[in-house]
Amino acid sequence: MENFKPSIDEKVNFDSSNFFVFLIKWRKILIITTFVAGVIAAIISLLIKEKYEAKVTMFPTMSNAVSKALITDQFGNEDILQFGEEEQAQQMIQILKSNELRDTIIKKYNLAAHWKIDPESKYARTKLYEEYKSNIKFRRTEYLSVEIIVRDEDPVLAADIANSIAQLFDTMKLKIQRQRALEGFRIVERTYLDIQNQIKQKSDSLKWLNDKGIGDYNLQVERLTEAIGREIGRGNSQAVKILQTQLDTITKYGSVYKQLNEQLALLNRRLVEFQQKYDEARIDAFSQLPQKFVVENAYPPDRKAYPVRWLIVVVSALSAFVLTLICLIFYENYEKYRDKIIKSDK
Structure with missing residues:
Protein backbone atom coordinates (compact mmCIF):
# COMPACT_ATOMS: atom_id res chain seq x y z
CA MET A 1 0.00 0.00 0.00
CA LYS A 49 -24.16 33.52 46.40
CA GLU A 50 -24.63 37.18 45.68
CA LYS A 51 -22.05 39.55 47.11
CA TYR A 52 -22.07 43.30 47.59
CA GLU A 53 -19.00 45.45 47.16
CA ALA A 54 -18.03 48.33 49.47
CA LYS A 55 -15.04 50.53 48.76
CA VAL A 56 -12.90 53.10 50.58
CA THR A 57 -10.63 55.40 48.56
CA MET A 58 -7.79 57.20 50.32
CA PHE A 59 -4.44 58.85 49.71
CA PRO A 60 -1.35 58.42 51.92
CA THR A 61 0.23 61.50 53.45
CA MET A 62 3.69 62.69 52.47
CA SER A 63 4.84 63.68 55.97
CA ASN A 64 5.46 61.04 58.63
CA ALA A 65 7.11 62.94 61.49
CA VAL A 66 4.95 65.57 63.20
CA SER A 67 8.00 67.62 64.18
CA LYS A 68 9.31 67.85 60.62
CA ALA A 69 5.92 68.98 59.41
CA LEU A 70 5.31 71.60 62.08
CA ILE A 71 8.27 72.96 64.06
CA THR A 72 11.60 72.45 62.31
CA ASP A 73 13.44 75.02 60.23
CA GLN A 74 12.67 72.88 57.19
CA PHE A 75 8.97 73.63 57.42
CA GLY A 76 7.63 73.64 53.89
CA ASN A 77 9.67 70.65 52.75
CA GLU A 78 7.29 68.43 54.73
CA ASP A 79 3.84 69.88 54.06
CA ILE A 80 1.23 68.17 56.23
CA LEU A 81 -1.35 68.79 53.50
CA GLN A 82 0.68 67.19 50.71
CA PHE A 83 -0.52 63.90 49.25
CA GLY A 84 1.88 60.97 49.22
CA GLU A 85 3.46 59.56 46.09
CA GLU A 86 4.08 56.06 44.74
CA GLU A 87 6.43 55.05 47.56
CA GLN A 88 3.94 56.09 50.25
CA ALA A 89 1.11 54.30 48.40
CA GLN A 90 3.12 51.06 48.33
CA GLN A 91 3.91 51.42 52.04
CA MET A 92 0.21 51.93 52.73
CA ILE A 93 -0.71 48.73 50.88
CA GLN A 94 1.99 46.81 52.76
CA ILE A 95 0.54 47.88 56.11
CA LEU A 96 -3.01 47.11 54.95
CA LYS A 97 -1.87 43.58 54.07
CA SER A 98 -0.16 43.04 57.43
CA ASN A 99 -1.02 39.97 59.49
CA GLU A 100 -1.83 42.02 62.58
CA LEU A 101 -4.40 44.15 60.77
CA ARG A 102 -5.94 41.07 59.14
CA ASP A 103 -6.22 39.21 62.44
CA THR A 104 -7.72 42.28 64.14
CA ILE A 105 -10.48 42.51 61.52
CA ILE A 106 -11.17 38.77 61.65
CA LYS A 107 -11.51 38.88 65.42
CA LYS A 108 -13.54 42.10 65.54
CA TYR A 109 -16.22 40.85 63.13
CA ASN A 110 -15.97 37.14 64.01
CA LEU A 111 -15.45 36.34 60.35
CA ALA A 112 -14.78 32.65 60.97
CA ALA A 113 -18.37 32.21 62.14
CA HIS A 114 -19.69 34.57 59.46
CA TRP A 115 -18.01 32.54 56.72
CA LYS A 116 -19.09 29.28 58.41
CA ILE A 117 -15.55 28.01 58.98
CA ASP A 118 -15.27 25.54 61.85
CA PRO A 119 -12.23 26.56 63.95
CA GLU A 120 -11.75 22.90 64.92
CA SER A 121 -11.68 21.67 61.33
CA LYS A 122 -8.51 20.70 59.51
CA TYR A 123 -6.64 23.67 58.00
CA ALA A 124 -9.23 26.05 59.50
CA ARG A 125 -6.75 28.93 59.71
CA THR A 126 -5.64 28.46 56.10
CA LYS A 127 -9.25 28.41 54.90
CA LEU A 128 -10.02 31.53 56.93
CA TYR A 129 -7.07 33.45 55.51
CA GLU A 130 -7.89 32.36 51.95
CA GLU A 131 -11.49 33.52 52.39
CA TYR A 132 -10.25 36.84 53.75
CA LYS A 133 -7.87 37.24 50.80
CA SER A 134 -10.60 36.47 48.26
CA ASN A 135 -13.12 38.89 49.77
CA ILE A 136 -10.88 41.77 50.89
CA LYS A 137 -8.49 43.33 48.41
CA PHE A 138 -6.26 46.40 48.20
CA ARG A 139 -5.08 48.11 45.06
CA ARG A 140 -3.24 51.23 44.02
CA THR A 141 -5.03 53.32 41.42
CA GLU A 142 -3.52 55.19 38.51
CA TYR A 143 -3.90 58.40 40.55
CA LEU A 144 -1.70 56.96 43.38
CA SER A 145 -4.64 56.57 45.73
CA VAL A 146 -5.33 53.25 47.45
CA GLU A 147 -8.66 51.42 47.37
CA ILE A 148 -9.92 49.05 50.06
CA ILE A 149 -12.41 46.71 48.35
CA VAL A 150 -14.59 44.42 50.46
CA ARG A 151 -17.14 41.93 49.11
CA ASP A 152 -19.68 40.20 51.31
CA GLU A 153 -23.21 38.81 51.26
CA ASP A 154 -24.15 41.45 53.84
CA PRO A 155 -23.83 44.97 52.34
CA VAL A 156 -23.73 46.66 55.77
CA LEU A 157 -20.98 44.35 56.99
CA ALA A 158 -18.97 44.94 53.81
CA ALA A 159 -19.08 48.72 54.39
CA ASP A 160 -18.26 48.35 58.10
CA ILE A 161 -15.22 46.18 57.39
CA ALA A 162 -13.90 48.56 54.73
CA ASN A 163 -14.23 51.58 57.02
CA SER A 164 -12.68 49.71 59.95
CA ILE A 165 -9.66 48.74 57.85
CA ALA A 166 -9.18 52.39 56.88
CA GLN A 167 -9.29 53.42 60.55
CA LEU A 168 -6.93 50.64 61.59
CA PHE A 169 -4.36 51.83 59.05
CA ASP A 170 -3.71 54.94 61.16
CA THR A 171 -3.47 52.85 64.32
CA MET A 172 -1.05 50.35 62.77
CA LYS A 173 1.23 52.91 61.15
CA LEU A 174 1.38 55.14 64.23
CA LYS A 175 2.14 52.10 66.39
CA ILE A 176 5.08 51.15 64.16
CA GLN A 177 6.39 54.72 64.11
CA ARG A 178 5.89 55.27 67.85
CA GLN A 179 8.07 52.29 68.77
CA ARG A 180 11.01 53.97 67.04
CA ALA A 181 10.04 57.49 68.10
CA LEU A 182 9.88 56.53 71.79
CA GLU A 183 13.32 54.95 71.67
CA GLY A 184 14.69 58.03 69.93
CA PHE A 185 13.06 60.28 72.52
CA ARG A 186 14.62 58.31 75.40
CA ILE A 187 18.08 58.68 73.85
CA VAL A 188 17.67 62.43 73.33
CA GLU A 189 16.08 62.86 76.77
CA ARG A 190 19.00 61.15 78.52
CA THR A 191 21.48 63.45 76.79
CA TYR A 192 19.33 66.52 77.40
CA LEU A 193 18.90 65.78 81.13
CA ASP A 194 22.61 64.98 81.44
CA ILE A 195 23.50 68.41 80.02
CA GLN A 196 21.06 70.06 82.41
CA ASN A 197 22.61 68.18 85.33
CA GLN A 198 26.11 69.25 84.30
CA ILE A 199 24.97 72.87 84.04
CA LYS A 200 23.51 72.68 87.55
CA GLN A 201 26.75 71.24 88.93
CA LYS A 202 28.86 73.94 87.25
CA SER A 203 26.47 76.66 88.41
CA ASP A 204 26.59 75.38 92.00
CA SER A 205 30.38 75.38 91.90
CA LEU A 206 30.44 78.95 90.56
CA LYS A 207 28.02 80.03 93.28
CA TRP A 208 30.33 78.54 95.92
CA LEU A 209 33.26 80.47 94.44
CA ASN A 210 31.18 83.66 94.30
CA ASP A 211 30.40 83.22 97.98
CA LYS A 212 34.15 83.25 98.56
CA GLY A 213 34.36 86.56 96.75
CA ILE A 214 35.74 85.21 93.49
CA GLY A 215 34.31 86.77 90.37
CA ASP A 216 36.11 88.28 87.38
CA TYR A 217 39.59 86.88 87.94
CA ASN A 218 41.64 89.35 85.88
CA LEU A 219 39.77 92.42 87.09
CA GLN A 220 39.94 91.36 90.75
CA VAL A 221 43.68 90.61 90.62
CA GLU A 222 44.35 93.97 88.97
CA ARG A 223 42.36 95.93 91.56
CA LEU A 224 43.72 94.03 94.56
CA THR A 225 47.29 94.50 93.34
CA GLU A 226 46.69 98.25 93.01
CA ALA A 227 45.08 98.36 96.48
CA ILE A 228 47.99 96.50 98.08
CA GLY A 229 50.43 98.94 96.49
CA ARG A 230 48.52 101.89 97.87
CA GLU A 231 48.33 100.43 101.38
CA ILE A 232 52.06 99.60 101.35
CA GLY A 233 52.74 103.22 100.45
CA ARG A 234 50.61 104.32 103.37
CA GLY A 235 52.34 101.86 105.72
CA ASN A 236 49.04 100.15 106.57
CA SER A 237 50.31 96.61 107.23
CA GLN A 238 46.97 95.38 108.56
CA ALA A 239 45.15 96.33 105.35
CA VAL A 240 47.96 94.85 103.27
CA LYS A 241 47.58 91.56 105.13
CA ILE A 242 43.82 91.41 104.51
CA LEU A 243 44.19 92.31 100.83
CA GLN A 244 46.98 89.77 100.38
CA THR A 245 44.76 87.04 101.86
CA GLN A 246 42.04 87.94 99.34
CA LEU A 247 44.57 87.93 96.51
CA ASP A 248 45.87 84.50 97.55
CA THR A 249 42.30 83.12 97.57
CA ILE A 250 41.56 84.55 94.13
CA THR A 251 44.86 83.25 92.80
CA LYS A 252 44.10 79.80 94.23
CA TYR A 253 40.59 79.49 92.77
CA GLY A 254 40.77 81.91 89.87
CA SER A 255 41.84 79.36 87.26
CA VAL A 256 39.08 77.01 88.45
CA TYR A 257 36.53 79.83 88.20
CA LYS A 258 37.67 80.68 84.68
CA GLN A 259 37.54 77.04 83.59
CA LEU A 260 34.06 76.59 85.08
CA ASN A 261 32.83 79.69 83.27
CA GLU A 262 34.11 78.40 79.93
CA GLN A 263 32.60 74.96 80.52
CA LEU A 264 29.27 76.48 81.55
CA ALA A 265 29.15 78.62 78.41
CA LEU A 266 29.82 75.54 76.26
CA LEU A 267 27.15 73.51 78.07
CA ASN A 268 24.59 76.30 77.63
CA ARG A 269 25.27 76.35 73.88
CA ARG A 270 24.83 72.57 73.74
CA LEU A 271 21.61 72.84 75.73
CA VAL A 272 20.19 75.34 73.24
CA GLU A 273 21.10 73.03 70.35
CA PHE A 274 19.61 69.99 72.08
CA GLN A 275 16.48 71.86 73.12
CA GLN A 276 15.11 71.71 69.56
CA LYS A 277 16.03 68.04 69.17
CA TYR A 278 14.39 67.30 72.50
CA ASP A 279 11.20 69.15 71.53
CA GLU A 280 11.08 67.37 68.15
CA ALA A 281 11.64 63.93 69.69
CA ARG A 282 8.98 64.56 72.35
CA ILE A 283 6.42 65.67 69.75
CA ASP A 284 7.15 62.66 67.53
CA ALA A 285 6.82 60.29 70.50
CA PHE A 286 3.65 61.69 72.06
CA SER A 287 1.78 63.53 69.28
CA GLN A 288 0.16 62.20 66.15
CA LEU A 289 -1.32 63.32 62.86
CA PRO A 290 -3.65 61.33 60.56
CA GLN A 291 -1.63 59.26 58.10
CA LYS A 292 -4.17 59.35 55.30
CA PHE A 293 -6.62 61.51 53.36
CA VAL A 294 -9.94 59.72 52.95
CA VAL A 295 -11.50 60.64 49.62
CA GLU A 296 -14.53 58.37 49.92
CA ASN A 297 -15.76 56.31 52.86
CA ALA A 298 -17.57 53.03 52.27
CA TYR A 299 -21.36 52.92 52.37
CA PRO A 300 -23.72 49.91 52.23
CA PRO A 301 -24.29 49.21 48.51
CA ASP A 302 -27.83 48.57 47.31
CA ARG A 303 -26.80 46.62 44.22
CA LYS A 304 -24.88 43.36 44.04
CA ALA A 305 -21.45 43.33 42.43
CA TYR A 306 -21.02 39.58 42.07
Whole structure:
Protein backbone atom coordinates (compact mmCIF):
# COMPACT_ATOMS: atom_id res chain seq x y z
CA MET A 1 0.00 0.00 0.00
CA GLU A 2 1.33 3.34 -1.03
CA ASN A 3 1.46 6.05 1.59
CA PHE A 4 -1.15 8.71 1.07
CA LYS A 5 0.28 12.23 1.00
CA PRO A 6 -2.19 15.00 0.20
CA SER A 7 -1.05 17.71 -2.16
CA ILE A 8 -1.39 21.38 -1.43
CA ASP A 9 -4.53 21.52 -3.61
CA GLU A 10 -6.05 18.68 -1.64
CA LYS A 11 -5.60 20.42 1.74
CA VAL A 12 -8.78 21.71 3.22
CA ASN A 13 -9.01 25.49 3.42
CA PHE A 14 -12.03 27.33 4.73
CA ASP A 15 -12.85 30.53 2.91
CA SER A 16 -15.90 32.59 3.85
CA SER A 17 -18.30 30.63 1.63
CA ASN A 18 -17.00 27.23 2.74
CA PHE A 19 -17.17 28.30 6.37
CA PHE A 20 -20.76 29.46 5.96
CA VAL A 21 -21.68 26.11 4.39
CA PHE A 22 -19.90 24.36 7.23
CA LEU A 23 -21.95 26.29 9.81
CA ILE A 24 -25.20 25.45 8.01
CA LYS A 25 -24.25 21.78 7.91
CA TRP A 26 -23.54 21.54 11.62
CA ARG A 27 -26.01 24.18 12.79
CA LYS A 28 -28.09 21.83 14.92
CA ILE A 29 -25.15 20.58 16.97
CA LEU A 30 -23.75 24.10 17.34
CA ILE A 31 -27.09 25.53 18.43
CA ILE A 32 -27.80 22.70 20.84
CA THR A 33 -24.38 22.77 22.54
CA THR A 34 -24.42 26.58 22.79
CA PHE A 35 -27.94 26.58 24.20
CA VAL A 36 -27.23 23.79 26.68
CA ALA A 37 -24.02 25.50 27.86
CA GLY A 38 -25.92 28.76 28.34
CA VAL A 39 -28.67 27.05 30.33
CA ILE A 40 -26.17 25.20 32.53
CA ALA A 41 -24.22 28.42 33.11
CA ALA A 42 -27.42 30.25 34.03
CA ILE A 43 -28.38 27.54 36.53
CA ILE A 44 -24.90 27.51 38.06
CA SER A 45 -24.84 31.32 38.28
CA LEU A 46 -28.12 31.19 40.21
CA LEU A 47 -26.46 28.92 42.76
CA ILE A 48 -23.59 31.36 43.33
CA LYS A 49 -24.16 33.52 46.40
CA GLU A 50 -24.63 37.18 45.68
CA LYS A 51 -22.05 39.55 47.11
CA TYR A 52 -22.07 43.30 47.59
CA GLU A 53 -19.00 45.45 47.16
CA ALA A 54 -18.03 48.33 49.47
CA LYS A 55 -15.04 50.53 48.76
CA VAL A 56 -12.90 53.10 50.58
CA THR A 57 -10.63 55.40 48.56
CA MET A 58 -7.79 57.20 50.32
CA PHE A 59 -4.44 58.85 49.71
CA PRO A 60 -1.35 58.42 51.92
CA THR A 61 0.23 61.50 53.45
CA MET A 62 3.69 62.69 52.47
CA SER A 63 4.84 63.68 55.97
CA ASN A 64 5.46 61.04 58.63
CA ALA A 65 7.11 62.94 61.49
CA VAL A 66 4.95 65.57 63.20
CA SER A 67 8.00 67.62 64.18
CA LYS A 68 9.31 67.85 60.62
CA ALA A 69 5.92 68.98 59.41
CA LEU A 70 5.31 71.60 62.08
CA ILE A 71 8.27 72.96 64.06
CA THR A 72 11.60 72.45 62.31
CA ASP A 73 13.44 75.02 60.23
CA GLN A 74 12.67 72.88 57.19
CA PHE A 75 8.97 73.63 57.42
CA GLY A 76 7.63 73.64 53.89
CA ASN A 77 9.67 70.65 52.75
CA GLU A 78 7.29 68.43 54.73
CA ASP A 79 3.84 69.88 54.06
CA ILE A 80 1.23 68.17 56.23
CA LEU A 81 -1.35 68.79 53.50
CA GLN A 82 0.68 67.19 50.71
CA PHE A 83 -0.52 63.90 49.25
CA GLY A 84 1.88 60.97 49.22
CA GLU A 85 3.46 59.56 46.09
CA GLU A 86 4.08 56.06 44.74
CA GLU A 87 6.43 55.05 47.56
CA GLN A 88 3.94 56.09 50.25
CA ALA A 89 1.11 54.30 48.40
CA GLN A 90 3.12 51.06 48.33
CA GLN A 91 3.91 51.42 52.04
CA MET A 92 0.21 51.93 52.73
CA ILE A 93 -0.71 48.73 50.88
CA GLN A 94 1.99 46.81 52.76
CA ILE A 95 0.54 47.88 56.11
CA LEU A 96 -3.01 47.11 54.95
CA LYS A 97 -1.87 43.58 54.07
CA SER A 98 -0.16 43.04 57.43
CA ASN A 99 -1.02 39.97 59.49
CA GLU A 100 -1.83 42.02 62.58
CA LEU A 101 -4.40 44.15 60.77
CA ARG A 102 -5.94 41.07 59.14
CA ASP A 103 -6.22 39.21 62.44
CA THR A 104 -7.72 42.28 64.14
CA ILE A 105 -10.48 42.51 61.52
CA ILE A 106 -11.17 38.77 61.65
CA LYS A 107 -11.51 38.88 65.42
CA LYS A 108 -13.54 42.10 65.54
CA TYR A 109 -16.22 40.85 63.13
CA ASN A 110 -15.97 37.14 64.01
CA LEU A 111 -15.45 36.34 60.35
CA ALA A 112 -14.78 32.65 60.97
CA ALA A 113 -18.37 32.21 62.14
CA HIS A 114 -19.69 34.57 59.46
CA TRP A 115 -18.01 32.54 56.72
CA LYS A 116 -19.09 29.28 58.41
CA ILE A 117 -15.55 28.01 58.98
CA ASP A 118 -15.27 25.54 61.85
CA PRO A 119 -12.23 26.56 63.95
CA GLU A 120 -11.75 22.90 64.92
CA SER A 121 -11.68 21.67 61.33
CA LYS A 122 -8.51 20.70 59.51
CA TYR A 123 -6.64 23.67 58.00
CA ALA A 124 -9.23 26.05 59.50
CA ARG A 125 -6.75 28.93 59.71
CA THR A 126 -5.64 28.46 56.10
CA LYS A 127 -9.25 28.41 54.90
CA LEU A 128 -10.02 31.53 56.93
CA TYR A 129 -7.07 33.45 55.51
CA GLU A 130 -7.89 32.36 51.95
CA GLU A 131 -11.49 33.52 52.39
CA TYR A 132 -10.25 36.84 53.75
CA LYS A 133 -7.87 37.24 50.80
CA SER A 134 -10.60 36.47 48.26
CA ASN A 135 -13.12 38.89 49.77
CA ILE A 136 -10.88 41.77 50.89
CA LYS A 137 -8.49 43.33 48.41
CA PHE A 138 -6.26 46.40 48.20
CA ARG A 139 -5.08 48.11 45.06
CA ARG A 140 -3.24 51.23 44.02
CA THR A 141 -5.03 53.32 41.42
CA GLU A 142 -3.52 55.19 38.51
CA TYR A 143 -3.90 58.40 40.55
CA LEU A 144 -1.70 56.96 43.38
CA SER A 145 -4.64 56.57 45.73
CA VAL A 146 -5.33 53.25 47.45
CA GLU A 147 -8.66 51.42 47.37
CA ILE A 148 -9.92 49.05 50.06
CA ILE A 149 -12.41 46.71 48.35
CA VAL A 150 -14.59 44.42 50.46
CA ARG A 151 -17.14 41.93 49.11
CA ASP A 152 -19.68 40.20 51.31
CA GLU A 153 -23.21 38.81 51.26
CA ASP A 154 -24.15 41.45 53.84
CA PRO A 155 -23.83 44.97 52.34
CA VAL A 156 -23.73 46.66 55.77
CA LEU A 157 -20.98 44.35 56.99
CA ALA A 158 -18.97 44.94 53.81
CA ALA A 159 -19.08 48.72 54.39
CA ASP A 160 -18.26 48.35 58.10
CA ILE A 161 -15.22 46.18 57.39
CA ALA A 162 -13.90 48.56 54.73
CA ASN A 163 -14.23 51.58 57.02
CA SER A 164 -12.68 49.71 59.95
CA ILE A 165 -9.66 48.74 57.85
CA ALA A 166 -9.18 52.39 56.88
CA GLN A 167 -9.29 53.42 60.55
CA LEU A 168 -6.93 50.64 61.59
CA PHE A 169 -4.36 51.83 59.05
CA ASP A 170 -3.71 54.94 61.16
CA THR A 171 -3.47 52.85 64.32
CA MET A 172 -1.05 50.35 62.77
CA LYS A 173 1.23 52.91 61.15
CA LEU A 174 1.38 55.14 64.23
CA LYS A 175 2.14 52.10 66.39
CA ILE A 176 5.08 51.15 64.16
CA GLN A 177 6.39 54.72 64.11
CA ARG A 178 5.89 55.27 67.85
CA GLN A 179 8.07 52.29 68.77
CA ARG A 180 11.01 53.97 67.04
CA ALA A 181 10.04 57.49 68.10
CA LEU A 182 9.88 56.53 71.79
CA GLU A 183 13.32 54.95 71.67
CA GLY A 184 14.69 58.03 69.93
CA PHE A 185 13.06 60.28 72.52
CA ARG A 186 14.62 58.31 75.40
CA ILE A 187 18.08 58.68 73.85
CA VAL A 188 17.67 62.43 73.33
CA GLU A 189 16.08 62.86 76.77
CA ARG A 190 19.00 61.15 78.52
CA THR A 191 21.48 63.45 76.79
CA TYR A 192 19.33 66.52 77.40
CA LEU A 193 18.90 65.78 81.13
CA ASP A 194 22.61 64.98 81.44
CA ILE A 195 23.50 68.41 80.02
CA GLN A 196 21.06 70.06 82.41
CA ASN A 197 22.61 68.18 85.33
CA GLN A 198 26.11 69.25 84.30
CA ILE A 199 24.97 72.87 84.04
CA LYS A 200 23.51 72.68 87.55
CA GLN A 201 26.75 71.24 88.93
CA LYS A 202 28.86 73.94 87.25
CA SER A 203 26.47 76.66 88.41
CA ASP A 204 26.59 75.38 92.00
CA SER A 205 30.38 75.38 91.90
CA LEU A 206 30.44 78.95 90.56
CA LYS A 207 28.02 80.03 93.28
CA TRP A 208 30.33 78.54 95.92
CA LEU A 209 33.26 80.47 94.44
CA ASN A 210 31.18 83.66 94.30
CA ASP A 211 30.40 83.22 97.98
CA LYS A 212 34.15 83.25 98.56
CA GLY A 213 34.36 86.56 96.75
CA ILE A 214 35.74 85.21 93.49
CA GLY A 215 34.31 86.77 90.37
CA ASP A 216 36.11 88.28 87.38
CA TYR A 217 39.59 86.88 87.94
CA ASN A 218 41.64 89.35 85.88
CA LEU A 219 39.77 92.42 87.09
CA GLN A 220 39.94 91.36 90.75
CA VAL A 221 43.68 90.61 90.62
CA GLU A 222 44.35 93.97 88.97
CA ARG A 223 42.36 95.93 91.56
CA LEU A 224 43.72 94.03 94.56
CA THR A 225 47.29 94.50 93.34
CA GLU A 226 46.69 98.25 93.01
CA ALA A 227 45.08 98.36 96.48
CA ILE A 228 47.99 96.50 98.08
CA GLY A 229 50.43 98.94 96.49
CA ARG A 230 48.52 101.89 97.87
CA GLU A 231 48.33 100.43 101.38
CA ILE A 232 52.06 99.60 101.35
CA GLY A 233 52.74 103.22 100.45
CA ARG A 234 50.61 104.32 103.37
CA GLY A 235 52.34 101.86 105.72
CA ASN A 236 49.04 100.15 106.57
CA SER A 237 50.31 96.61 107.23
CA GLN A 238 46.97 95.38 108.56
CA ALA A 239 45.15 96.33 105.35
CA VAL A 240 47.96 94.85 103.27
CA LYS A 241 47.58 91.56 105.13
CA ILE A 242 43.82 91.41 104.51
CA LEU A 243 44.19 92.31 100.83
CA GLN A 244 46.98 89.77 100.38
CA THR A 245 44.76 87.04 101.86
CA GLN A 246 42.04 87.94 99.34
CA LEU A 247 44.57 87.93 96.51
CA ASP A 248 45.87 84.50 97.55
CA THR A 249 42.30 83.12 97.57
CA ILE A 250 41.56 84.55 94.13
CA THR A 251 44.86 83.25 92.80
CA LYS A 252 44.10 79.80 94.23
CA TYR A 253 40.59 79.49 92.77
CA GLY A 254 40.77 81.91 89.87
CA SER A 255 41.84 79.36 87.26
CA VAL A 256 39.08 77.01 88.45
CA TYR A 257 36.53 79.83 88.20
CA LYS A 258 37.67 80.68 84.68
CA GLN A 259 37.54 77.04 83.59
CA LEU A 260 34.06 76.59 85.08
CA ASN A 261 32.83 79.69 83.27
CA GLU A 262 34.11 78.40 79.93
CA GLN A 263 32.60 74.96 80.52
CA LEU A 264 29.27 76.48 81.55
CA ALA A 265 29.15 78.62 78.41
CA LEU A 266 29.82 75.54 76.26
CA LEU A 267 27.15 73.51 78.07
CA ASN A 268 24.59 76.30 77.63
CA ARG A 269 25.27 76.35 73.88
CA ARG A 270 24.83 72.57 73.74
CA LEU A 271 21.61 72.84 75.73
CA VAL A 272 20.19 75.34 73.24
CA GLU A 273 21.10 73.03 70.35
CA PHE A 274 19.61 69.99 72.08
CA GLN A 275 16.48 71.86 73.12
CA GLN A 276 15.11 71.71 69.56
CA LYS A 277 16.03 68.04 69.17
CA TYR A 278 14.39 67.30 72.50
CA ASP A 279 11.20 69.15 71.53
CA GLU A 280 11.08 67.37 68.15
CA ALA A 281 11.64 63.93 69.69
CA ARG A 282 8.98 64.56 72.35
CA ILE A 283 6.42 65.67 69.75
CA ASP A 284 7.15 62.66 67.53
CA ALA A 285 6.82 60.29 70.50
CA PHE A 286 3.65 61.69 72.06
CA SER A 287 1.78 63.53 69.28
CA GLN A 288 0.16 62.20 66.15
CA LEU A 289 -1.32 63.32 62.86
CA PRO A 290 -3.65 61.33 60.56
CA GLN A 291 -1.63 59.26 58.10
CA LYS A 292 -4.17 59.35 55.30
CA PHE A 293 -6.62 61.51 53.36
CA VAL A 294 -9.94 59.72 52.95
CA VAL A 295 -11.50 60.64 49.62
CA GLU A 296 -14.53 58.37 49.92
CA ASN A 297 -15.76 56.31 52.86
CA ALA A 298 -17.57 53.03 52.27
CA TYR A 299 -21.36 52.92 52.37
CA PRO A 300 -23.72 49.91 52.23
CA PRO A 301 -24.29 49.21 48.51
CA ASP A 302 -27.83 48.57 47.31
CA ARG A 303 -26.80 46.62 44.22
CA LYS A 304 -24.88 43.36 44.04
CA ALA A 305 -21.45 43.33 42.43
CA TYR A 306 -21.02 39.58 42.07
CA PRO A 307 -21.83 37.40 40.23
CA VAL A 308 -22.53 39.12 36.89
CA ARG A 309 -24.89 36.43 35.64
CA TRP A 310 -25.38 37.65 32.09
CA LEU A 311 -21.61 37.75 31.60
CA ILE A 312 -21.23 34.20 32.93
CA VAL A 313 -23.94 32.97 30.55
CA VAL A 314 -22.53 34.80 27.51
CA VAL A 315 -18.93 33.71 28.11
CA SER A 316 -19.97 30.09 28.74
CA ALA A 317 -22.16 29.97 25.63
CA LEU A 318 -19.46 31.50 23.41
CA SER A 319 -16.83 29.16 24.85
CA ALA A 320 -19.04 26.16 24.16
CA PHE A 321 -19.73 27.40 20.62
CA VAL A 322 -16.03 27.89 19.81
CA LEU A 323 -14.97 24.59 21.37
CA THR A 324 -17.69 22.68 19.50
CA LEU A 325 -16.74 24.43 16.28
CA ILE A 326 -13.08 23.43 16.65
CA CYS A 327 -14.02 19.83 17.41
CA LEU A 328 -16.28 19.65 14.35
CA ILE A 329 -13.58 21.07 12.09
CA PHE A 330 -11.12 18.43 13.27
CA TYR A 331 -13.77 15.73 12.92
CA GLU A 332 -14.67 16.69 9.36
CA ASN A 333 -11.03 16.93 8.29
CA TYR A 334 -10.35 13.56 9.83
CA GLU A 335 -13.26 12.01 7.89
CA LYS A 336 -12.02 13.49 4.60
CA TYR A 337 -8.46 12.31 5.12
CA ARG A 338 -9.64 8.86 6.08
CA ASP A 339 -11.80 8.56 2.93
CA LYS A 340 -8.86 9.65 0.74
CA ILE A 341 -6.57 7.09 2.35
CA ILE A 342 -9.13 4.34 1.77
CA LYS A 343 -9.53 5.33 -1.89
CA SER A 344 -5.78 5.43 -2.46
CA ASP A 345 -5.45 1.89 -1.07
CA LYS A 346 -7.95 0.64 -3.63
